[in-house]
Each structure stands twice: as structure tokens, then as C-alpha cells.
Amino acid sequence: MTYARTYLLLLLLLGLAFGVSFLNLGDGNLVASMGIAIAKALLIMYFFMHLKVSPSLTRYVAYAGVVWLSVLFGLVLTDYVSRRWHPLPGTWPQQMPNEAGEPVQTQ
């Protein structure tokens, strides 16, 4: 793929992301915008940053960055997401203030 074609695809994806943000898809908006961002990132990495023609050692370093990032997100979000699953005993301090700055009662 030539640089010009990569660039045009990136601009197309940008237009798509901007357009989709006007639709009301609920959670689909986040999925769509992140999907488009990942597609753009892959285009930049594989063609502008030459990952496609890089030695496999270099490619593994790029993948390693993503792997460690997912470890970071995976472990921390496991904690934060699962905190909402069970009620806290009443005497425990509540964790986060709500939008108005008051402590939230988790269900």
C-alpha cells in the first residue's frame, strides 16, 4: 500500500468517526469510535511505521507494548468493574463520590 493511499484511508476513517458520532448508538458509539481508532492505529503502524516490513523482533516489541498495556487495563479494570457487582457491608467506607460529590451507595 502506498503512503498516499494509506493517508487517504486515514482521512476517510476520520470522516467516518466524525459522522458516526452524530448517530445515537448507545454503547455502540464507543465500540465504533474505538474500532475506527484501532483501524487508524494499525494503518499508521503497519504502513507509515513500516511494521509490515520490519524484522519480526521489532514487531514483537510493538506487540509487547500492547500486551503490557492490556495487562495494565485488565488488572485495574477487573478491580473497578467488579466493585459494582456486590453490595458493600454498610459499615465500610463508600468508594467514590457521585456526580454531585456525595458518596455513592453501590447496589
Next chain:
Amino acid sequence: MITNEVGADRVAVQFDDLAQQEDAATFAMWIFLATEVLFFGGLFLAYAVYRMTYPQAFVSASDSLDAKLGTLNTAILLTSSFTMALAVKASRERKFAPSARYMFLTVLIGSMFLAVKAFEYREDFEKKLFAGSHLAPGSSHGVAIFYSLYYSMTGLHAVHLTIGLCLITFFAWRTLKRKTSAGQIETLGLYWHFVDLVWVFLYPLLYLIGSQRK
């Protein structure tokens, strides 16, 4: 062993040939970029945790940002990545003057990004869109957190971009004097594209989540 008349293409003693030297350089740059992924990753993680905690506040705070300027800046940065890729290609073909021209063009376009961002920051401040202005009694804690993240993420990105502009200017000038190697420009390009990559994720997360857009 490849020898070359140009100083920057000289193979250091620990390498077999120029190709191995260049592979080592790009390999090292990717390792640095992997640490940068985690550097920015911490902020993205904070964003994820607080967006889960204050979903409505994040939506309403994002509404106040100017999505058109954000989109314009994304297009500008993608363009600068394109011209940088062309600079790398020209230096690979040992066309020094075109390579330097593309790099100066990249610097110009990158500066346009900073100019738009500066204009946007001024607009944000005039609309009192910053964390402190939302800490008055009765105002929202989540909105303040959104703006803290907005300024730290775009600010850290702008710092990286400024460093990139300085480096590209320096190497463009060296390229004009034929004192750079293709490997150096390749490595420089990797850094610049990374700055673009970060923005590709910042843009939808900061600008495109507002409710007024639906």
C-alpha cells in the same frame, strides 16, 4: 562490510553492516515507544476508570469542547504523518534536498496543530472550561476530573509534539548538509508517527462522546 562516504552512514564497530545497525536503531526506538505506550496508558486508564464512575459528567463536559477543532487537528496531524513518511522515503532514496523539504513541511504542519490547540485552549479558558471553575459548591466533581484529564492528556501530547518539532527541525537542517543517514530519519519518523497514534485515540475519547452530538 558496507562502507559509505557519508559520515552518518558509517557502521559502528559493534555491527556487521549498515542494515544490522539500522535494525538495532529501529528496534531500540520501538522499545522506547513501548514505554511511551505505558506512559500515556496510565492516563488512558485513569480516563477509563473515571468515565465509568461519572458517565454523565464526561458526556456533558465533552459537549463543551469544540469537536470541529478537534477533527481539524486530527486531519492536520495525519497530514504531517504523511509528509514525514515521504521524508523518510526520500532519505531512503538518498534524495537529501527533497527529504529536508518534506521535513520542514512536517514541522510547518505540526506547528499548525499547536497553533489550533493554543487557540482552542484560549477558547476553553474563556468559557471557563477548566477543573478549578467547577469546584464551586453544587457543581460537578466528574466534570472537573474530565477537564483535568483533558488538559493533562492533550498537554502531555503537546509536549511530545514540541519535542518532535525540535528534533525534526534539527535533522532537516542536518539533512540539507547531507549529514544524516536513512536510518536516523527512519527512527525520527517512528517517533513522529507515535505522536500521531496517541492523538488518534485522544480525539474520539475527548471530543466525540457528547450528547449534543446525537
